[in-house]
Amino acid sequence: MKKAVFLDRDGVINEVLTDRVKFVNRPDQLYFLPGAPEAIHLLNDIFDYVFVVTNQGGVGLGYMKEEQLQKIHVHMIEELAKSQAVVDEVVYCPHKPKAGCVCRKPNSKLIEDLAEKYDVDVASSYMVGDTDTDIIAGKKAGTKTVFIGKDDPLADAVFPDLLGAAKWMIEQDIAEM
Structure with missing residues (x-):
């Protein structure tokens, strides 16, 4: 089975x-956080897949159309490629925050569907996010979890940015071999 890193997008x-x-809400509003492209490139060298798993309630709330969201994701993937960083697939929940759908994090359906599609061993994989909903979704799916921010008691690790988290996940993966 394969190993993957599931990344939340915003934050x-x-x-x-x-x-x-x-x-x-538009491609020109996407600004990478410092070190994010480099972090994804580093993860590409160790993990079989890097996925983006994101709640995008702005679609359901009418702030943007789904076609616009897809353009944002194409732009993100193209810009990351300039740093030799690859995102294998982006999946999202377009529903309103309180719609009660099964795909919105903290539910784990988006992660589980990708894991099944790509034959990913979730126990050897990571979910990285900046909210409790990301961490809970990762826990429900069976991944290890990394919180980007100051503190999260539910997460397996906490880092201020994706680059620090990526280096740690790589160290963990090498230690487990």
Whole structure:
């Protein structure tokens, strides 16, 4: 079986709620967080897959259409490729935050569906996020979890940014071999 890293998007890969951008509703509003492309490139060297798993309630709330969201993701993948960073697939929940759907994190369906599709061993994989909903989704799916931020008692590890988290996940993976 394969190993993967599942990344939340907003607040892990790109800026959100900053001076430059509140929410990413267009490709030109996507600004990578420092070190994020490098981190993904490092993960590509060790893990079989890097996926993005993101809640995008702005679609359900009418702030953007699904086609616009897909353009944002194509732009993100193209910009990451300039740093030799590869995202194998982006999946998202487009529903309103309180819609009660099965795909919205903290539910684990998006992670589980990718794991099944790509034959991923979730126990050898990681979910990285900046909210409790990301960490809970990873726990429900059976992954190890990494929180990007200051503190999260549910997460297996906490780092201030994706680059620090990536280096740690790589160290953990090598130690387990």
